[in-house]
């Protein structure tokens with residue numbers, strides 16, 4: 001159960017920075033973790049502060065941590081090795097392996113929504129080796145990971161087809177994807193756009209293995225970030241990891257005007273329970289962000 005309370009300032013260890021949190025992105029993993037959904041993957045140290053996304057200012061640096069200085073504006077994917085001190089708090093610590101400078105082109109709101117979904121999309125696109133010779137189908141183009149993957153794949157020159165409900169089609173077209181409704185008949189609609197099949201598929205939704213199998217060209221590559229891959233050939237499961245290099249790459253794309261972070265809403269920390277419920281309902285477009293401090 002969520003409650004607001006005072007905790008001691010987290011200690012900043014060697015190779016870590018302590019960040020004053022300005023914005024923290026909301027992700028499905030936050031409510032999944034609270035429901036025990038990642039118990040098999042990580043130990044939890046209570047009381048658990050949820051939240052893995054952060055944009056903020058370095059408040060102190062650990063012993064022998066020359067990479068950053070007090071006052072630096074940063075973004076971080078602050079997933080630790082255990083589930084514990086997260087980003088829905090005024091202060092969070094993180095190893096420099098998950099921290100990078102805040103992209104100048106992004107506002108604080110946008111920066112707070114960047115790390116987790118940006119790194120997941122980048123890892124997926126990189127692992128699937130998406131290039132300008134690909135037709136890339138994204139299941140779930142309008143969500144946090146989807147909006148990033150559409151733009152990263154477009155920056156690599158791929159032709160992108162992305163599924164969403166009709167209300168999000170104009171939005172996806174503005175990001176550069178060809179939108180397709182995921183309702184009954186999705187296989188025929190994708191086949192009409194790619195008669196020979198698509199060369200790459202990314203699943204950001206789950207439960208779409210049969211569709212993937214029906215639209216993937218022979219020899220195609222595919223991955224899921226949601227569940228084990230059940231389509232026989234060429235598939236893999238993706239699990240995002242902290243990466244300062246990946247965050248720097250996302251920053252380069254943002255500063256080059258090739259990546260933006262569409263914001264669904266920015267809410268105060270006191271509205272976190274409502275934000276998590278909204279995420280859980282499954283139809284947030286882009287990112288929900290919590291404003292923790294100004």
Ligand SMILES: NC(=O)c1ccc[n+]([C@@H]2O[C@H](COP(=O)([O-])OP(=O)(O)OC[C@H]3O[C@@H](n4cnc5c(N)ncnc54)[C@H](OP(=O)(O)O)[C@@H]3O)[C@@H](O)[C@H]2O)c1
Nearest residue numbers: 028120140142143144145164165182225238239240283284
């Ligand atoms: N393995 C990893 O490392 C990793 C990392 C990040 C996220 N994840 C997981 O990946 C999933 C997606 O994360 P997210 O942050 O992108 O979630 P999200 O932002 O909450 O996704 C919401 C989006 O999903 C779309 N959607 C819902 N049902 C759909 C369907 N049947 N077909 C196509 N689109 C559909 C909605 O579009 P409409 O409103 O148009 O329906 C909405 O825009 C979550 O389960 C999350 O836990 C895994």
